[in-house]
Amino acid sequence: MEFDRIVARRRMVRRYRNEPIDRHLIERVVNAGVHAPSAGFSQGQRFVVVTDAKVRSSIARAANEDSFASKGFDPWLSVAPVHIVLCTDPGAYRDRYSEPDKDGSTNWDVPYWWVDVGASLMALLYGAVDVGLSAGFLGAHAFEGLHAIVGVPDDVLIAGVVTLGFGIDDRGSQSVSRGRIAPEEAVRWEHW
Numbered sequence: 284m285e286f287d288r289i290v291a292r293r294r295m296v297r298r299y300r301n302e303p304i305d306r307h308l309i310e311r312v313v314n315a316g317v318h319a320p321s322a323g324f325s326q327g328q329r330f331v332v333v334t335d336a337k338v339r340s341s342i343a344r345a346a347n348e349d350s351f352a353s354k355g356f357d358p359w360l361s362v363a364p365v366h367i368v369l370c371t372d373p374g375a376y377r378d379r380y381s382e383p384d385k386d387g388s389t390n391w392d393v394p395y396w397w398v399d400v401g402a403s404l405m406a407l408l409y410g411a412v413d414v415g416l417s418a419g420f421l422g423a424h425a426f427e428g429l430h431a432i433v434g435v436p437d438d439v440l441i442a443g444v445v446t447l448g449f450g451i452d453d454r455g456s457q458s459v460s461r462g463r464i465a466p467e468e469a470v471r472w473e474h475w
């Protein structure tokens with residue numbers, strides 16, 4: 284698909300058909316996330332791909348899905364046929380920046396492991412649209428006990444969960460009423 288169409292069509296989808304996704308499609312999306320850039324080419328992004336319905340239910344429970352479903356929202360986490368738990372490993376950055384061509388410090392004002400996992404998130408979201416799927420994202424703040432459910436080591440950080448599937452029109456989130464910022468407001472040319 285043309286890139287500008289992918290950009291225009293991408294949005295966070297919170298309602299899916301209960302229908303499995305071919306593994307090769309999942310792999311295409313996940314590989315887009317793996318291919319994202321990383322500081323020093325540290326490549327600390329990690330992806331736990333979950334298709335098992337029981338584990339997806341556990342993830343949904345960890346996000347207290349029942350409580351938002353009771354407010355009229357779709358139970359999108361348990362229905363979405365694929366969850367990608369998006370992780371980042373600061374240890375990969377410490378290792379990489381200990382190599383001779385680096386200065387040994389990862390005490391950055393901007394922790395690049397978060398920047399890079401954000402780049403992977405974007406690549407996953409666009410990759411989903413490119414293969415005819417939809418994706419959503421629920422931030423890590425919404426979950427309790429996610430590390431244990433999917434066996435992520437304590438020193439690996441979780442950014443959130445990407446849901447993947449065939450999207451159905453949904454009612455969006457409460458944030459959607461804000462409207463999208465105009466480029467003229469967000470972009471300044473030459474100077475702030």
Ligand SMILES: Cc1cc2nc3c(=O)[nH]c(=O)nc-3n(C[C@H](O)[C@H](O)[C@H](O)COP(=O)(O)O)c2cc1C
Pocket residue numbers: 293294295296420421422425456458459
């Ligand atoms: C870092 C990040 C965290 C987000 N967390 C949540 C979340 O916890 N729950 C949710 O429903 N949407 C979440 N979203 C989705 C945003 O609400 C959504 O991107 C925004 O409303 C704009 O809508 P659009 O992406 O469909 O254009 C998150 C998005 C980002 C980038």
